[in-house]
Amino acid sequence: xxxxxxxxxxxxxxxxxxxxxxxxxxxxxxxxxxxxxxxxxxxxxxxxxxxxxxxxxxxxxxxxxxxxxxxxxxxxxxxxxxxxxxxxxxxxxxxxxxxxxxxxxxxxxxxxxxxxxxxxxxxxxxxxxxxxxxxxxxxxxxx
Amino acid sequence: xxxxxxxxxxxxxxxxxxxxxxxxxxxxxxxxxxxxxxxxxxxxxxxxxxxxxxxxxxxxxxxxxxxxxxxxxxxxxxxxxxxxxxxxxxxxxxxxxxxxxxxxxxxxxxxxxxxxxxxxxxxxxxxxxxxxxxxxxxxxxxx
DNA sequence: TTAATTACTTGCAAAATGCAAGTAATTTTA
DNA sequence: TAAAATTACTTGCATTTTGCAAGTAATTAA
Numbered sequence: 098x099x100x101x102x103x104x105x106x107x108x109x110x111x112x113x114x115x116x117x118x119x120x121x122x123x124x125x126x127x128x129x130x131x132x133x134x135x136x137x138x139x140x141x142x143x144x145x146x147x148x149x150x151x152x153x154x155x156x157x158x159x160x161x162x163x164x165x166x167x168x169x170x171x172x173x174x175x176x177x178x179x180x181x182x183x184x185x186x187x188x189x190x191x192x193x194x195x196x197x198x199x200x201x202x203x204x205x206x207x208x209x210x211x212x213x214x215x216x217x218x219x220x221x222x223x224x225x226x227x228x229x230x231x232x233x234x235x236x237x238x239x240x
Numbered sequence: 241x242x243x244x245x246x247x248x249x250x251x252x253x254x255x256x257x258x259x260x261x262x263x264x265x266x267x268x269x270x271x272x273x274x275x276x277x278x279x280x281x282x283x284x285x286x287x288x289x290x291x292x293x294x295x296x297x298x299x300x301x302x303x304x305x306x307x308x309x310x311x312x313x314x315x316x317x318x319x320x321x322x323x324x325x326x327x328x329x330x331x332x333x334x335x336x337x338x339x340x341x342x343x344x345x346x347x348x349x350x351x352x353x354x355x356x357x358x359x360x361x362x363x364x365x366x367x368x369x370x371x372x373x374x375x376x377x378x379x380x381x382x383x
Numbered sequence: 384t385t386a387a388t389t390a391c392t393t394g395c396a397a398a399a400t401g402c403a404a405g406t407a408a409t410t411t412t413a
Numbered sequence: 414t415a416a417a418a419t420t421a422c423t424t425g426c427a428t429t430t431t432g433c434a435a436g437t438a439a440t441t442a443a
Contacts, residue, residue: 106287107349109342109356110270110335118263119399127253137421144249148401153422175409175420184345191341192253194333199252202306202327206250213252263431280390291432296391318389318440 099161116162121147121155123192126164129181130192130231131212136176164188168235178235186231189224242304259305264290264298266335269307272324273335273374274355279319307331311378321378329374332367 104112117123128134128143140152147155156179159165164185170176193216199205200213216223247255260266271277271286283295290298299322302308307328313319336359342348343356359366 104346105289107347108267108270108287108352109339109346109348111267111288111342112346112348113338113342114263114266118261118266120257120261123257123261124251124254127251138419141421144251145254146248149422150402150424151400154399173410173420177421187341187344190337191334194337195256196252198330198334199254199256201330203247203252203255204250205252205255209251281388284390292391293393293433294431297430316389316441320390 102162117159117164117188119155121145121151122159123188123195125152125155125159126181126185126188127192129165129179129185129234130189130227135179135234136170137179138176140179159185171235180234181231183232186228189228189231193220193224245305260302260307260331262298264288264294265302266331266338268295268298268302269324269328269331270335272308272322272328272377273332273370278322278377279313280322281319283322302328314378323377324374326375329371332371332374336363336367 102115104115106112117126124143124145124147125140128140132143134140134143137152137156140156141147141149156165160167162184163182165179166182168178168180170178196209196213197216200210205213245258247258249255260269267286267288267290268283271283275286277283277286280295280299283299284290284292299308303310306325308322309325311321311323313321339352339356340359343353348356
């Protein structure tokens with residue numbers, strides 16, 4: 098059964114952090130959002146090297162919070178296809194601003210730089226096109 | 241001596257989380273950014289009730305990361321006036337988007353709602369005016 | 384001159400994290 | 414078609430982080 102979340106206050110920032118305010122949750126979302134990674138194994142292979150038990154825990158919590166859903170993988174019954182819900186996709190502006198802020202102050206790999214460059218050039222367009230793409234992930238029209 | 245941060249990867253999101261990716265750091269920043277709270281005691285009184293040792297730890301880490309600075313309080317030598325650096329002020333777009341996202345999905349207090357309402361009406365104006373205000377916090381022209 | 388206030392520190396229990404080694408259901412290979 | 418991989422986890426345990434309660438030293442107020 099889903100463990101109930103105790104929100105610390107009625108502040109939108111505080112409540113947001115109660116859901117995804119840790120070192121790993123937003124990285125899982127980043128993987129789905131910007132890098133088309135959608136399986137447990139793909140998440141494990143991301144450069145930050147999340148531990149298997151933490152990954153399992155975060156996937157469950159993100160699912161319970163309504164940010165992601167489990168679906169059957171189009172190519173294999175042994176795999177699970179994780180995808181963002183509309184609530185998860187709506188984190189795009191947050192994730193984009195974090196990327197732009199981080200881009201300003203940290204050493205960044207070329208792959209990530211390519212994304213922030215796009216976001217800088219046309220932020221609303223970047224968000225809109227990615228949002229539409231993510232809405233179609235795993236749908237028939239997409240395969 | 242400042243403990244060196246081990247960045248997990250060269251991703252702007254990952255590196256950002258390495259700095260402020262926990263349940264408390266952004267709440268301290270929120271207090272300075274949106275509610276004109278600038279002392280240890282004021283941070284302790286915020287509704288989320290941070291523990292004293294955690295607060296001291298986060299203030300140090302945020303200072304070492306370059307997001308905040310300690311200054312002498314204009315009214316009392318017993319107090320320390322914490323303020324955002326430009327790097328911290330530049331989190332305004334991130335904080336604003338988090339607020340708007342949280343506003344969409346959680347129960348929100350009227351005080352916070354007033355802020356998100358302003359941000360929704362004119363996002364660039366909201367960020368610009370707050371940014372200018374924060375740049376003047378603790379300056380002579382401001383007193 | 385004594386009592387508050389302010390910004391912390393310290394000690395310890397509880398919770399979260401991280402690592403290594405399983406396991407069960409598929410899928411691929413020989 | 415049987416054995417070896419793959420995949421998505423779980424489990425046990427050590428380490429780290431968090432949270433609570435109770436200090437403490439430097440101001441400030443009574």
